[in-house]
Amino acid sequence: MKEAPKDKNFDHTLKLLKEGYYFIINRREALNTNIFQTKLIGKKMYCLSGRKQAELFYDNELFKRQGAAPSRVNKTLFGEGVYKD
Structure with a gap:
């Protein structure tokens, strides 16, 4: 398998932000x-x-999603953490 190209430099956190x-x-x-x-x-x-x-990313055989995100994030994404009238 071919290795993915690397984004040079030590860390890109600030660039992402x-x-x-x-x-x-x-x-x-x-x-x-x-x-x-x-x-x-x-x-x-x-x-x-x-x-x-x-397609690769959403293959449940390759990626574990259960418990991957904090419950606070899951609640917000699925509407449980948002106020509704």
């Missing part, structure tokens, strides 16, 4: 790839973009 949504788009274009490796908060991360990569 500055660029927001465009962080992945900018690196995808600069590295000419839909998958690349970077470091955020000192930890190795892989960023994916594209149809095939989305």
Whole structure:
């Protein structure tokens, strides 16, 4: 298996905060790839973009999602943490 290109430098946390949504788009274009490796908060991360990569990401055989996000985040995403009339 071919190794994903690496986003150079030690850590890109500040760049992610500055660029927001465009962080992945900018690196995808600069590295000419839909998958690349970077470091955020000192930890190795892989960023994916594209149809095939989305299918890979949503494959429940490859990724564990149960318990991955804090309950506070899950409640907000699914409307339990939002006030409704």
